[in-house]
Amino acid sequence: MINKPDSFGIAKSKSTQPELPMPRTPMMIEKGLTLVDAINEALYQELERDPRVVLLGEDVGLNGGVFRVTDGLQKVFGPDRVADTPLAESGIMGTAIGLAMAGMRPIPEIQFEGFLGPAYDQLCNHAARYRTRTRGAITIPLTVRVPWGGGIHAPELHSDSPEAIYAHTPGLKVVCPSTPSDAKGLLLSAIRDPDPVVFFEPKRVYRSYREQVPEGDYTIPIGQAKVVQEGSDITVITWGANVFQCLEALDKLPDDVSVELIDLRTISPVDTDTIVQSVQKTGRCVVVQEAPKTCGMASELTTLIQEHCFLYLKAPVQRVTGFDTIMPYYKLELDYLPDAKRIVETIGLTMAY
Amino acid sequence: MPIKTVYTAQIDHLQILDENGVLDEKLAKDTLSDEQVRYLYEFMITCRALDEVAFKLQRSGRMGTYPQNKGQEANAIGSGFAAKKGVDFLVPCYRENAALFLHGLPMHYILLHWMGDERGNQIPEGVNMTPLSIPIGTQMLHATGIAWAFKLRKEARVAITYFGDGATSEGDFHEAMNFASTLQVPCVFYCQNNQWAISVPRENQMNSETVAQKAIAYGMPTIQVDGNDLFAVYKATRDAIERARAGGGPSFIEAVTYRLADHTTADDARRYRDPNEVEAWMGKDPIIRLRKYLEGKGLWNAELQAAHEEKSRAIVAEVIKTAEGIAKPSTDDIFDYTYATLTPNLEVQRRTMRTASLAQDPQQAGLNNPVNA
Incomplete structure (x- = not known):
């Protein structure tokens, strides 16, 4: 088989802990890590642990990525393992597929989710299908990192939420962490996963939230949702940056409404058990997503719930989503994005149903 | 059998006005008149002033991300002036503001765009251009298609498309070049080789x-010009446009220039560029050499410079006032252009600004619901 590492003479991965952990700054030690810091640390540790890991993308090397997520990595691991590529997304994704076939563990970066367009063919028509079309003879263990979503006053094609397109593509796994700790553990899982993973990084959260993150090597399983807050009256399901708008909404709700908040963390494969258990308990559900409404992940979840929880429901499942429009430029961005007010109102109406 | 050479090629480099403002009179023949040069120089100063102020607007939080055009203006102005306003069609990237202004785009449109307002893309009737293209290299195929339409309709019109050195790595670039050449459409491919694609050097x-030389693979006439030389840019573009208009098909121009500023205001080029390199290119600024040239001919002096800078400041102030005076669009604007007919x-989403059906449908939300009754 082509993708047996040994056939290319590549050393097997070390199982030891990193010998030289990326030093944390006093700020990180005191205040915790941002999402950017946590992903950087995960990449550092995996580059250190596994010689098959290669980062590639536009500006990821010397410049450390346009969001500085790969800052400092080229300096430590050299330009062969942290490679600045020509400006070509299809080229980045296509060569990452080749690297993966030949036993490497490529981590391509696509600079913004809007630029997944040119890479779509390679990702969806090739990376996603290889295992099936070769009946397992050739597999593509790549993790594509993609800054994702709106809310940062960026230009067009820098603020979209296309995750459902990739969740709809068989053969891809789609991970959307919202916190630094989850991002690190999920990224390490994604890199070690035998299949292609799209790793969406909510850029709105990149530097807006800090928390203490375990220093060493740990993984969070792909496909496992997190119950952020337990509750008994209504389930709110979300993922990515919207977790923070939901938390804000929860703060604004009257104390007598007991909300169970679920952060999906992975949207494909989705954690059906956690969702079903929660909604069977609460009997009510609101799904919140930044993406347009029609055929979004929220549509899928709503269906899943009616399949599994129909007789438990006390109210129709509701969706708070972006509109079925093009993501507007930033003057209207906040009118488009789901906010705490819309979430509170929808929870209120669902409770009063 | 001896090995035969089946193809050889050469690339010419054209410079007419050097960095000291010395003009090659022979090459400059039949290019720009003194009057035109002076007009374009003045225009360049105004565009530079707008560019510098746009940077400050971003820094002071009055505008979003902005990519400065600084140092590359001779490209936009020389080539834009060579194209026929109201006839030819511009398909830009985002570092050719001056060409767009020459072809009739009101200056405040560019600010409006970077202020996060799509109305900055709402090109006025009769102005022949597409809006700024944010993704890299996708627009060149559109230019080829526009030129194809001109050819099909037998119109004596030319499309000119702009892009950077980095864009020539994209597959779309190669497809556009191949289509244009095999179809022999009237399209000019203008590459502003500014040496840097964000942090990646050419x-x-x-x-x-x-x-x-990439154009050679597609059998397309090609030339390299000094992109900071207004005369060379004008001459190369004019020749390419004339050839295209006469049915001679597409051409390629590589203009060697330099991005004096950061990629955008979100970038910090000090992280990856040698300051000595930037310093060296500062001396090749198109404004400096044009001024030297005009002063040498007695067409310009410090007094005129001061007067025009003053005038530019006033123009720019007015442009900012116009752009900032345009209020945030109503939320209807998010919806109204999704389709020809909503x-x-x-329509429901626009009216209610809601997506949850409970909030949209009072029947479901309220007491009339049979379940609650």
Whole structure:
């Protein structure tokens, strides 16, 4: 088989802990890590642990990525393992597929989710299908990192939420962490996963939230949702940056409404058990997503719930989503994005149903 | 059998006005008149002033991300002036503001765009251009298609498209070049080789000695010009446009220039660029050499410079006032251009600004519901 590492003479991965952990700054030690810091640390540790890991993308090397997520990595691991590529997304994704076939563990970066367009063919028509079309003879263990979503006053094609397109593509796994700790553990899982993973990084959260993150090597399983807050009256399901708008909404709700908040963390494969258990308990559900409404992940979840929880429901499942429009430029961005007010109102109406 | 050479090629480099403002009179023949040069120089100063103020607007939080055009203005102005306003069609990237202004785009449109307002893309009737293209290299195929339409309709019109050195790495670039050449459409491919694709220098972007030679693979006339030389840019573009208009098909121009500023205001080029390199290119600024040239001919002096800078400041102040005076669009604006006719679904979303059906349908939300009754 082509993708047996040994056939290319590549050393097997070390199982030891990193010998030289990326030093944390006093700020990180005191205040915790941002999402950017946590992903950087995960990449550092995996580059250190596994010689098959290669980062590639536009500006990821010397410049450390346009969001500085790969800052400092080229300096430590050299330009062969942290490679600045020509400006070509299809080229980045296509060569990452080749690297993966030949036993490497490529981590391509696509600079913004809007630029997944040119890479779509390679990702969806090739990376996603290889295992099936070769009946397992050739597999593509790549993790594509993609800054994702709106809310940062960026230009067009820098603020979209296309995750459902990739969740709809068989053969891809789609991970959307919202916190630094989850991002690190999920990224390490994604890199070690035998299949292609799209790793969406909510850029709105990149530097807006800090928390203490375990220093060493740990993984969070792909496909496992997190119950952020337990509750008994209504389930709110979300993922990515919207977790923070939901938390804000929860703060604004009257104390007598007991909300169970679920952060999906992975949207494909989705954690059906956690969702079903929660909604069977609460009997009510609101799904919140930044993406347009029609055929979004929220549509899928709503269906899943009616399949599994129909007789438990006390109210129709509701969706708070972006509109079925093009993501507007930033003057209207906040009118488009789901906010705490819309979430509170929808929870209120669902409770009063 | 001896090995035969089946193809050889050469790339010419054109410079007419050097960095000291010395003009090659022979090459400059039949290019720009003194009057035109002075007009374009004045225009360049105004565009530079707008560019510098746009940077400050971003820094003071009055505008979003902005990519400065600074140092590359001779490209936009020389080529834009060579194209026929109201006839030819511009398909830009985002570092050719001056060409767009020459072809009739009101200056405040560019600010409006970067202030996060799509109305900055709402090109006025009769102004022949597409809006700024944010993704890299996608617009060149559109230019080829526009030129194809001109050819099909037998119109004596030309499309000119702009892009950077980095864009020539994209597959779309090669497809556009191949289509244009096999179809022999009237399209000019203008590459502003400003040496840097964000942090990646040209020599890491490609292993080709020149960008111009890429056109040879597509059988397209090609030339390299000094992109900071207004005369060379004008002459090369005019020749390419004339050839295209006469049915001679597409051409390629590699203009060697330099991005004096950061990629955008969100970038910090000090992280990856040698300050000595930037310093050296400062001396090749198109404004400096044009001024030297005009002063040498007695067409310009410090007094005129001061007066025009003053005038530019006033123009720029007015442009900012106009752009900032345009209020945030109503939320209807998010919906109204999704389709020619708003769908019933979108009509509800526009009216209610809601997506949850409980909040949209009072029947479901309220007491009339049979379940609650």
